Amino acid sequence: MTIILGLNAYHGDASACLLRDGSIVAAAEEERFRRVKHWAGFPSEAIRYCLEEGGVTLSDVAHIAVNSDPKANLFRKIGYALKTRPDLSLIADRIRNQTKRRSLEGELAIAFPGATFEGAVHRIEHHMAHAASAFLVSSFERAVVLSVDGFGDFSSAAWGMGERNSVSIDGRVYFPHSLGIFYQAITQYLGFPHYGDEYKVMGLAPYGRPRFMSEMRRVLHAEGNGAFALDLSYFRHHKEKIAYEWSGGAPHVGALYSPALEELLGPARTNDEPLQERHRDIARSAQAMYEEAFFHLLRKLHERYRHCDLALAGGCALNSVANGKIKRNSPFRRVYIQSAAGDAGGAIGAAMQVWSELGGGSHGASAATALSGNSISSRSVMDHAYLGPSYDDKSIEALLVARRAELTAQNCVVEPIEDEAALCERAADAIAQGEVVGWFQGRMEWGPRALGNRSIICDPRRADMKDILNLKIKRRESFRPFAPSILREWVAHWFEEDDDAPFMMQVFQIREEKRSAIPAVAHVDGSGRLQTVHRETNPRYWRLIEAFRARTGVPMVLNTSFNENEPVVCRPEEALDCFSRTKMDVLVLGNSFIRRNG
Numbered sequence: 001m002t003i004i005l006g007l008n009a010y011h012g013d014a015s016a017c018l019l020r021d022g023s024i025v026a027a028a029e030e031e032r033f034r035r036v037k038h039w040a041g042f043p044s045e046a047i048r049y050c051l052e053e054g055g056v057t058l059s060d061v062a063h064i065a066v067n068s069d070p071k072a073n074l075f076r077k078i079g080y081a082l083k084t085r086p087d088l089s090l091i092a093d094r095i096r097n098q099t100k101r102r103s104l105e106g107e108l109a110i111a112f113p114g115a116t117f118e119g120a121v122h123r124i125e126h127h128m129a130h131a132a133s134a135f136l137v138s139s140f141e142r143a144v145v146l147s148v149d150g151f152g153d154f155s156s157a158a159w160g161m162g163e164r165n166s167v168s169i170d171g172r173v174y175f176p177h178s179l180g181i182f183y184q185a186i187t188q189y190l191g192f193p194h195y196g197d198e199y200k201v202m203g204l205a206p207y208g209r210p211r212f213m214s215e216m217r218r219v220l221h222a223e224g225n226g227a228f229a230l231d232l233s234y235f236r237h238h239k240e241k242i243a244y245e246w247s248g249g250a251p252h253v254g255a256l257y258s259p260a261l262e263e264l265l266g267p268a269r270t271n272d273e274p275l276q277e278r279h280r281d282i283a284r285s286a287q288a289m290y291e292e293a294f295f296h297l298l299r300k301l302h303e304r305y306r307h308c309d310l311a312l313a314g315g316c317a318l319n320s321v322a323n324g325k326i327k328r329n330s331p332f333r334r335v336y337i338q339s340a341a342g343d344a345g346g347a348i349g350a351a352m353q354v355w356s357e358l359g360g361g362s363h364g365a366s367a368a369t370a371l372s373g374n375s376i377s378s379r380s381v382m383d384h385a386y387l388g389p390s391y392d393d394k395s396i397e398a399l400l401v402a403r404r405a406e407l408t409a410q411n412c413v414v415e416p417i418e419d420e421a422a423l424c425e426r427a428a429d430a431i432a433q434g435e436v437v438g439w440f441q442g443r444m445e446w447g448p449r450a451l452g453n454r455s456i457i458c459d460p461r462r463a464d465m466k467d468i469l470n471l472k473i474k475r476r477e478s479f480r481p482f483a484p485s486i487l488r489e490w491v492a493h494w495f496e497e498d499d500d501a502p503f504m505m506q507v508f509q510i511r512e513e514k515r516s517a518i519p520a521v522a523h524v525d526g527s528g529r530l531q532t533v534h535r536e537t538n539p540r541y542w543r544l545i546e547a548f549r550a551r552t553g554v555p556m557v558l559n560t561s562f563n564e565n566e567p568v569v570c571r572p573e574e575a576l577d578c579f580s581r582t583k584m585d586v587l588v589l590g591n592s593f594i595r596r597n598g
Helices: 044-054 074-084 088-101 104-111 126-135 179-189 198-207 213-219 259-265 277-305 343-357 393-402 404-409 420-432 465-474 488-494 512-517 539-552 572-581
Strands: 003-008 015-020 023-029 063-066 120-123 142-152 155-163 166-174 220-222 228-230 309-313 334-336 412-416 437-440 454-458 483-487 506-509 527-533 556-561 586-589 592-596
Touching (some): 003 044, 015 343, 023 044, 044 104, 126 155, 126 309, 126 343, 142 179, 142 277, 166 343, 179 198, 179 228, 179 277, 198 277, 213 220, 213 259, 228 277, 393 404, 393 572, 404 412, 420 586, 437 572, 488 527, 527 539, 539 556, 572 586
Parallel strands (some): 063 120, 142 309, 309 334, 437 586, 483 527
Antiparallel strands (some): 003 015, 155 166, 412 592, 437 454, 506 527
């Protein structure tokens, strides 16, 4: 038995995963335990969970894989420093970051006193980990692999081929050029300063017009070989020390854009300034520019490799709007993006890469779906994201007993419903009546999306449901859309694309004749960021949606993450806390149906 612990450490979305003989046993982001969004630092609590879930101790771990290698691209780093002579504080900051990344053994000793780790530590180059995180858990026997993000180990993009049980990298875009930095800088310019706010620009973009494309093309250039380059006069990251905070809390990135960007586009928006037409148009133009560069790269990769399957990863792979257009705007016909495509997913990628290097692919076990009859039957295939903690009925019952007085004071009624069909019928009734239902089941999802186990569920037919949700729970920007979870067998009836999107990583156009039937999940441009739900991978969630379909004729529900300005809930206590402090109508906590009366 070979135990491998994979880590994304000292960066935003710190995370851990555990492999046993190549099978993914557990994976989780540190933020879910620390209760701080995108928590950055050493993922000690995620490690603790993974070890407990696997029934092993640190001494049982043979290999630790980290998704960063400070020695990668070393000569390019030295050459860049000698050529450009950046601010000395920038160099000193990079050295300090690398020193932290080398202190893993010390961190383990602090987090697990008395435990011993006698295995090997493997430092996997950042984009290799991303590429492995997509291809080595996909069902593809052969595919083009692409990683695109901000920066990691001195590069911002890498591409190559995945074949059977290995990945090779053939090309890169190096520091200081980055598609992710372009989008992040525009996000900051538009007054969204927090780490991970790029999804707000995606949500805002359909409300604007792409009238700033000529300006965007001055900022970002698509090059003949498919790569991209920034006009560095509009940025600061290449020559000045940017305020980065990656240690022990919420990540923070200082302003990436220079005054020249404001001269080009006008004054930057402050985060409390009302959104104007100009801001919406800049958001639309930035998204269009991103897609122009992205699809240019994809077309060049297809020309080079002449293969139609694509495994995509990196922070930019979270751009679900662009992802949903890949089949329309490029020659690729099949796309795989795992549920934690960003840096958190590098934990799985690093671990899978080490397993591959150890020769494990020749005799490994399948984690989620055992493929048979082909040469990748030994590989782990991630067809679901339910890799986090679960809680049994006894622990939920004990919690409800301990909180009985509080629930009674809130005029809540708790009813145990052991029969799954009856439980789903009751929940479907509540949803169809326009109630907001918290849905806490099984193992927590891996990745940034709630996929039916830590979700808030509502009726997609109600045009006012978006306002109801924001009033009762979310309190988020009005332009941000909510997403649908749809039964896989009904996708072609409701969307223009008949494809699988189990991790909510793609936006498809809703059929025009169907949009008026589901206004709560149809964005202003007629699109929806769907999750396809399979009976095989989440039977209870499938059964809930099927019960709703039987009542309404609509085979989908509105699904948003179970949280309120915090990380997605992990434990039953957090679900109950969120229910108690909001105006949620119903909480289905395992087999307990909790209704707030009055």
